[in-house]
Amino acid sequence: MGIFIALWLKLFYRVQGYNLFEILILLCFVMGMGMLIFSVFAMIEGFTGIHLMQISSILGLSYCTWAIGHFFDKTRVASYFKALGAYILGMATFSLFVFALGMLVDFIAS
Incomplete structure (x- = not known):
């Protein structure tokens, strides 16, 4: 999923000058922290x-x-909306x- 979000981020923030690999490293950290948030809440839900x-x-x-908006430009509010849009578009893509x-696999298999 990270590569799709990274492609959208690269498109939205092309002026910033970051390459695709730098954006992927950012996404590895950010999405890892997101998964940590999910796992903590899942454990709390399981116990309680x-x-x-x-x-x-x-x-x-x-x-x-x-985190993504803060990385690219923490002073502009539009940066956070672009980050949200890129994240949602990346997940949808x-x-x-x-x-x-x-x-395609189903078509080939049958």
Whole structure:
């Protein structure tokens, strides 16, 4: 999923001058921290039975948006909206790619 988000970030922030590999390293750290947020909330939900995964989704997405926006330009509010847009578009592109790949495999197998 990271490569798709990185491609959208490269498109949105092409003026900044970061190459694709630098953006991928950023995404490895940021998405790793997001997964850590998900796992902590999942453990709390498992121990207590309180449904917290919706909160962890919002918190994880908010953290990723903040971290990416802060990395590129922390002084502009538009940077955070571009980060959110790139993250959502990257996830959607990844989902469409996986769906198309599954359809192709199913078409070839049958």
